[in-house]
Amino acid sequence: MKTISRVFWLLISCTFLFPLYWMITMSFKSKAEAYSNPYGIPHNWDWGNFGDALSQYHFFKYLQNSFIYTIGTIVVTLAAGSMLAYCLSRMQWRFSAMTLFYVSLGLIVPIEVVLIPLFQLVKLLHIKDSYLGLVLPYSGFAIASCVLMLYAFLRSLPKELEEAACMDGANVYQTFQKIILPIIMPALVTQCVLLFMRIWNEFPLAFVIASKDDFRPLTVGLLDFFVSVGVSDWGLIGASMLLSSLPTIIVYMLGNEKIENALTAGAILK
Amino acid sequence: MNKYYSTKMSIFVFAAPALLLFTVFCVYPLFPEIWMSLHNHDGFRNLGFVGLDNYKDMLSSSSFWLAHKNTYLIVGISVLIGLPLSLMLALFMDVQNPRFRRIFKTSAMFPAILSVTVVSQIWVSFYDPNWGLFNTILKSIGLESWTHSWLTERKTVMPSIGLSFLWQYIGLNAMLFYAGIKTIPKNYYEAALIDGANFVQVCIRITIPLLQDITKYVLILSTLGSMAFYAQVRVMTAGGPGDTSRTVVYQMYYTAFGTSEFGKGTAIAVIFILECLLISFLIQRFVAREKLEF
Numbered sequence: 001m002k003t004i005s006r007v008f009w010l011l012i013s014c015t016f017l018f019p020l021y022w023m024i025t026m027s028f029k030s031k032a033e034a035y036s037n038p039y040g041i042p043h044n045w046d047w048g049n050f051g052d053a054l055s056q057y058h059f060f061k062y063l064q065n066s067f068i069y070t071i072g073t074i075v076v077t078l079a080a081g082s083m084l085a086y087c088l089s090r091m092q093w094r095f096s097a098m099t100l101f102y103v104s105l106g107l108i109v110p111i112e113v114v115l116i117p118l119f120q121l122v123k124l125l126h127i128k129d130s131y132l133g134l135v136l137p138y139s140g141f142a143i144a145s146c147v148l149m150l151y152a153f154l155r156s157l158p159k160e161l162e163e164a165a166c167m168d169g170a171n172v173y174q175t176f177q178k179i180i181l182p183i184i185m186p187a188l189v190t191q192c193v194l195l196f197m198r199i200w201n202e203f204p205l206a207f208v209i210a211s212k213d214d215f216r217p218l219t220v221g222l223l224d225f226f227v228s229v230g231v232s233d234w235g236l237i238g239a240s241m242l243l244s245s246l247p248t249i250i251v252y253m254l255g256n257e258k259i260e261n262a263l264t265a266g267a268i269l270k
Numbered sequence: 271m272n273k274y275y276s277t278k279m280s281i282f283v284f285a286a287p288a289l290l291l292f293t294v295f296c297v298y299p300l301f302p303e304i305w306m307s308l309h310n311h312d313g314f315r316n317l318g319f320v321g322l323d324n325y326k327d328m329l330s331s332s333s334f335w336l337a338h339k340n341t342y343l344i345v346g347i348s349v350l351i352g353l354p355l356s357l358m359l360a361l362f363m364d365v366q367n368p369r370f371r372r373i374f375k376t377s378a379m380f381p382a383i384l385s386v387t388v389v390s391q392i393w394v395s396f397y398d399p400n401w402g403l404f405n406t407i408l409k410s411i412g413l414e415s416w417t418h419s420w421l422t423e424r425k426t427v428m429p430s431i432g433l434s435f436l437w438q439y440i441g442l443n444a445m446l447f448y449a450g451i452k453t454i455p456k457n458y459y460e461a462a463l464i465d466g467a468n469f470v471q472v473c474i475r476i477t478i479p480l481l482q483d484i485t486k487y488v489l490i491l492s493t494l495g496s497m498a499f500y501a502q503v504r505v506m507t508a509g510g511p512g513d514t515s516r517t518v519v520y521q522m523y524y525t526a527f528g529t530s531e532f533g534k535g536t537a538i539a540v541i542f543i544l545e546c547l548l549i550s551f552l553i554q555r556f557v558a559r560e561k562l563e564f
Contacts, residue, residue, distance in 0.1 A: 114303060219385045
């Protein structure tokens with residue numbers, strides 16, 4: 001009985017991993033073999049697809065863009081978000097509760113529904129064909145969940161450390177930088193992972209705003225490449241997919257436990 | 271200390287950047303959205319105030335309702351099929367030994383870390399009528415008559431896209447449920463085991479009821495996530511055949527950028543925002559209203 005259930009669960013695991021296998025084997029198949037042998041191990045391992053993909057598909061440019069968008073958004077969101085979270089949890093001011101409520105409204109509206117006015121806004125601010133055109137909207141939409149999570153984390157911390165710093169004559173900026181930031185580092189790392197997963201794979205807004213090839217991230221650039229190749233050369237498509245997925249696959253292999261904890265932290269932290 | 275730190279200046283410095291970003295990019299766009307939906311707007315110029323005409327046009331167009339049908343089909347698939355399946359995966363994960371669970375978790379989460387573009391394109395190949403995985407399997411077991419050109423037939427296109435979506439996020443949702451299961455104190459189970467309850471009884475009587483907070487969280491995530499369903503359609507069918515597989519967000523996008531009717535596009539968006547608000551409100555109001563304390 002135990003063996004049967006083991007086999008069953010291994011089969012399910014394989015279902016999740018099969019596309020990875022398919023993507024890898026496909027990228028080593030020639031155009032003809034892709035059709036004659038779409039699911040088996042390649043008869044002759046053909047590295048040519050990767051060369052072709054790298055010459056036709058602007059992989060490194062898209063990769064660089066994806067990194068800039070992701071890292072830019074993480075830096076802006078964490079900097080602004082942690083400051084606001086600190087301000088809401090520690091400082092005394094009249095509109096503190098109202099502000100917290102106001103920010104939490106940001107969780108309800110999906111970014112997709114304001115696609116059109118965001119597009120207009122980004123044009124109006126003259127940041128459409130620049131990295132800021134995506135980094136700023138992404139950050140604006142990421143602020144809500146970031147602030148709420150850091151706020152909950154800060155609320156659970158004792159205030160003694162800051163009081164000591166205050167006695168020693170540190171001002172609020174020094175205290176924040178030297179005391180608070182190191183303490184909330186675990187929460188910041190979690191946010192970092194969440195933001196990475198979210199922004200690296202974001203599609204709808206990037207598709208609309210990054211219309212110039214020079215500013216496209218991997219998700220959009222890859223779709224464009226599929227359209228230009230058509231559905232005739234699956235080996236080439238497989239190679240470009242594998243190249244584009246490698247960064248996330250590597251990150252996942254290195255820290256899957258951390259990623260898993262980060263992804264589930266939001267669910268149990270409340 | 272709090273008084274000493276809470277000067278007007280420091281509050282402003284700490285609160286302003288985030289509030290500015292949030293207000294400008296997340297809240298402010300709602301106003302031009304409503305304004306544009308009341309005008310005849312082509313994306314560059316305002317061609318005059320038309321009142322509620324855009325709304326009337328949209329509510330009486332068949333594409334609008336087809337897009338709704340498709341969107342809510344995806345919501346239905348992910349809530350009615352996706353949630354129970356991922357909960358089951360999580361329950362079984364819980365009773366496996368740690369090493370086996372590790373392997374299972376790593377592979378189940380894997381699809382969720384890939385980008386939508388990659389996953390959708392993989393499924394495009396699986397649905398290929400000639401050499402795709404599904405037709406190959408069906409042919410090899412002699413069910414030739416069940417084969418379809420999955421993504422170009424009106425009847426099969428939406429469920430097919432839905433299946434790929436289900437596959438991509440089911441593992442991630444299972445992880446969320448599993449994280450919830452781990453927070454349930456062990457002594458609840460010990461009591462049940464002493465009473466001689468079996469695995470299924472324990473799941474139904476103890477685990478699932480105690481998971482209500484997490485269930486609500488996953489429910490909100492997957493409902494709102496599938497309401498905004500768009501990228502998969504873009505990659506797999508571009509809304510086709512015809513307008514058969516357009517979702518609401520796709521229809522909104524197409525109306526604005528495809529036909530330059532920004533007024534009508536934003537009217538769809540405003541209606542849809544109200545639907546999102548209503549659904550979040552209903553979930554908050556009727557699902558798991560009281561928080562559990564262990």
